[in-house]
Amino acid sequence: MSAPGARGRNVTWHAGGVSREARAATTGTGATVWMTGLPASGKSTIAVAAEAALIAAGRAAYLLDGDNLRHGLNADLGFSDSDRSENMRRVAEVARLLADAGLVVLVSLVSPFVVDRERARALHAADDLPFLEVFVDTPVEECQRRDPKGLYARARAGEIEGMTGLDAPYERPASPTVVVRPAEQSVDEAVTTVLSHLGTGSTAVETQPG
Numbered sequence: 001m002s003a004p005g006a007r008g009r010n011v012t013w014h015a016g017g018v019s020r021e022a023r024a025a026t027t028g029t030g031a032t033v034w035m036t037g038l039p040a041s042g043k044s045t046i047a048v049a050a051e052a053a054l055i056a057a058g059r060a061a062y063l064l065d066g067d068n069l070r071h072g073l074n075a076d077l078g079f080s081d082s083d084r085s086e087n088m089r090r091v092a093e094v095a096r097l098l099a100d101a102g103l104v105v106l107v108s109l110v111s112p113f114v115v116d117r118e119r120a121r122a123l124h125a126a127d128d129l130p131f132l133e134v135f136v137d138t139p140v141e142e143c144q145r146r147d148p149k150g151l152y153a154r155a156r157a158g159e160i161e162g163m164t165g166l167d168a169p170y171e172r173p174a175s176p177t178v179v180v181r182p183a184e185q186s187v188d189e190a191v192t193t194v195l196s197h198l199g200t201g202s203t204a205v206e207t208q209p210g
Contacts, residue, residue, distance in 0.1 A: 020100060027060045027102025031198060032095040032124055036111045036173065037136030038165045039151055040143040042182035042190070046136065047108040049191045054104050062098055064091055066109040079162050085116050092120035099129045104198065112164050114171045134194055135176035140165045142183050 024030075033050065035043040047063050054061035066087070070077065074090055077083040088111050095105045111117050117133060124131035143165060144152040155163035162168040178197050180190040 030099035031130035041136040041138035043108040047106040061104040088116040132177040134178045
């Protein structure tokens with residue numbers, strides 16, 4: 001059959017010869033943990049620590065950080081609404097592939113729009129892959145106080161336009177899988193909260209392979 005979204009009549013989906021179950025015997029069961037929140041909310045800090053915890057527990061895991069991806073895969077994108085949506089679309093596709101390969105994918109991305117996060121969720125659901133939306137709920141005042149990259153300060157100085165949380169919108173998740181609050185929790189506590197949802201419910205993912 002034709003690949004979804006394929007542009008052109010000569011592109012078809014080529015099925016592989018290894019089942020997801022066979023890969024899981026080697027790598028474990030994959031999933032995507034999508035961390036969304038304002039800039040400087042603590043997403044990357046939690047994602048880095050969660051990846052390390054998973055690797056230490058013997059699980060294959062990989063971090064997809066929004067800033068890092070803009071150095072390569074998404075280097076051609078800016079920060080218009082349409083570019084932000086395309087950024088999310090590409091990250092969701094890569095996360096889906098890695099999750100299908102059996103990795104727990106930690107996505108750290110502002111991802112300000114509900115519709116784009118829902119598309120990422122639907123993409124995984126269509127492939128029967130677990131998708132956990134983690135809302136890193138840090139008030140904008142705390143984000144501005146932290147401001148490790150100096151983005152809020154530059155935005156207030158007029159050097160940056162379209163700063164999410166200031167002059168660009170952020171649409172809070174209505175029903176996230178997990179909510180963590182770095183202003184009230186330590187990094188270790190936030191990681192424990194997130195990873196506890198990988199071993200429960202319909203999106204069960206073992207913390208040890210096999």
